[in-house]
Amino acid sequence: METGVTRLSVVDIVVVAVYFVIVIAVGIYASCTASKGSVSGYFLAGRRMTFITVGASLFVSNIGSQHFIGLAGSGSAGGIGVGAWEFNAILLLQLLGFIFVPVYIASQIYTMPSYLNKRFGGKRLRIFFAMLSLILYIFTKCSVDLYTGALFIQQSLGWDLYLSIFGLIAVVAVLTITGGLTAVIYTDTFQAVLMIFGASALTVKGFHDIGGFDGLWSQYPLAVANETVANTSCHEVNEHWNVLLRPLSDTEMPWLGFLMGQTPGSIWYWCTDQASNPSPSSAIITVIVQRSLAAKSLSHAQGATLLAGLIKTLPLFIMVMPGMISRVLYPNEVACSVPEKCYEICQSYAGCSNIAYPKLVLGIMPIGARGLMMAVMIAALMSDLDSIFNSASTLFTIDIYKHMRKNPSTRELxxxxxxFVVVMTVTAIAWVPVVKETQGGQVFLYIQEVTNYLVPPVACVFLLAVLWPRCNEKGAFWGLMAGFLVGAVRLVLLFAFPGPDRCGDSDERPAFLRDFQYMYFAVMLFWLTCAVSVVVSLLTDRPDHTQVRSLFLKMSTFCAIVFVSVVSHNILDQIHEEQK
Incomplete structure (x- = not known):
């Protein structure tokens, strides 16, 4: 099935406008009713959220336009394998709920930098964490959000990609809403419902149009564009497209590399990815860990991670498979391989798999419904960008600038x-050409590769901080430095010697870049950091005994309470059954 170019109609544009009015109203209402008179009220919504609200917010915090674009794009390019990241997240969410959150609550902290400061003391780790977060914001969050959001606008309205980027920034600047975590959580919950139902409806419609699962399984391997590059195979579907964990010989996602190498990156994202300062005057970033800390109790936080894990089974069906369906329905656009043709379609020489989701929305959704879907995607993106801008400003001014300048005024900060936000945005826009041409144009794989060169050391240090009382500040710091240096060198070399970005190009990179898959490199980076941290900790003084003992006793108490509660509940159930 191939159709002409479809754009948003006047009705769709009206739906988008009405949707944004509703979102703004919900945000203002929640802001007015929120408890913002204290740090806990402003940053953690008064710690009164239930597991349903927090679980939905955890899901939507992770799911944004880059997820819809990225997962659907990689699904269209390579099949269901990319869905393995979602199942990996299910397990790591439970690590957050049952290992990390009890420690964070026991430590009585609001942010991850403050936990590092309380656990290890000193300022070095806090400054490093802030600088690493800013690097990741620029190169994996801000630039990717701008690119994926601009793709939605480009496909919807037919604008130039970079004009779409500047239009997106202008809308974010005009419609930014502040008001603490409560406003964002309630707005996110509203968007999560629409996202799931809208994406589910799109999936059902897509399967109906191609004849169900059997139609997808039979047609997807044959979905090839009419025009291809002679004597190449880049237009062909990966031979392992129908398996989640691919063989060791697979260069994109070998199962051993995925299980061992992706896990540290997932630990960083799900268990430690939150950076801000508990200053009521500073802006707020509300990401994964902070959502969990907003729960009214430990049991609600753990219930939220279980609920979010359950919902994380959906993306394989409502994002990855729709991307595959889009390739079946629109192979000449989504599966294009001729560089010049691809650039005409999506302004990328590497391929147009990233347009799979918006193309499907515009192609098969009815008028009005496609406007609503586009509005939900763009609103989620705007929420992400707003949080990124606020968090980056806070991190730079409080954790970096204040250490460079003595006693700066509030106005100066x-x-x-x-x-800094302006500089970061300009840098991110300048980086967009790299994002859209790297990893064969698959933005989701680009994110995974860059983060896996930088975050495994962070995952190692947080695990040691939570699980090994003997780890001290010197061990953690020098472990991070060693891991970061090695990972940063690899990342610089990656962009100094880029791989083939067009169909037909040969891979001229040195063997240690070409043949050393990034997931295996992440494994090495993780264990290198752990080794350095352990050795340095053992060779230097023990951490403050009272501080560490207090943290771990509180953690043990929380775990004991949970265990006793579960056992008692089972015993009471058995007694009740016997009485019957």
Missing amino acids: LIAGRI
């Missing part, structure tokens, strides 16, 4: 934060 405000100006410095705004200037």
Whole structure:
């Protein structure tokens, strides 16, 4: 099935406008009713959220336009294998709920930098964490969000990609809403419902149009564009497209590399990815860990991770498979391989798999419904960008600029934060050409590769901080430095010697870049950091005994309470059954 170019109609544009009015109203209402008179109220919604609200917010915090674009794009390019990341997240969410959150609550902290400061003391780890977060914001979050959001606008309205980027930034600047975590959580919950139902409806419609699962399984391997590059195989579907964990010989996602190498990156994302300062005057970033800390109790936080894990089974069906369906329905556009043709379609020489989801929305959804879907995607993106801008400003001014300047005024900090956001945005826009041409144009795989060169050391240090009382500040710091240096060198070399970005190009990179798959490199990076941290900790003084003992006793108490509660509940159930 191939159709002409489809754009948003006037009705769709009206739906988008009405949707944004509703979102703004919900945000303002929640802001007015939120408890913001304290740090806990502003940053953690008064710690009164139930597991349903927090679980939905955990899911939507992870799912944004880059997820829909990325998962659907990789699904269209390589099959269901990319869905393995979602199942990996199910397990790591439980690590957050049952190992990390009890420690964070026992430590009485609001943010991850403050946990590092309380666990190890000193300022070095806090500054490093802030700098690493800013690097990741620029190269994996801000740039990717701008690119994926602009793709939605480009496909919907037919604008130039970079005009779409500047239009997106303008809308974010006009419609930014502040008001603490409560406003964002309630807005996210509203969007999560629409996302899931809208994406589910799109999936059902897509399967209906191609003849169900049997139609997808039979047609997807044959979905090839009419025009191809002679004597190449880049237009062909991966031979392992129908398995989640691919053989060791697979260069994109070998099962051993995925299980061992992706896990540290997932630990960083799900268990430690939150960076801000508990200053009521500073802006707020509300990401994964902070959502969990907003729960009214430990049991609600753990219930939220279980609920979020359950919902994480959906993306394989409502994002990855729709991307595959889009390739079946629109092979000449989604599966294009001729570089010049691809650039005409999506302004990328590497391929157009990233347009799979918006193309499917515009192609098969009825008028009005496609406007609503586009509005949900763009609103989620705007929420992400708003959080990124606020968090980056806070991190730079509080954790970095204040250490460079003695006693800066509030006005000076405000100006410095705004200037940094402008610099970060310009840098991110300049980086967009790299994002859209790397990893064969698959934005989701680009994110995974870059983060896996930088975050495994962070995952190692947090695991040691939570599980090994003997780890001290010197061990953690030098372990991070060693891991970061090795990972950063690899990342610089990766962009200094880029791989083939067009169909037909040969891979001229050195063997240690070409043949050393990034997931295996992440495994090495993780254990290198752990080894350095352990050795340095053992060779230097023990951490403050009272501080560490208090943290771990509290953690043990929480775990004991949970265990006793579960056992008692089972005993009471058995007694009740016997009485019957």
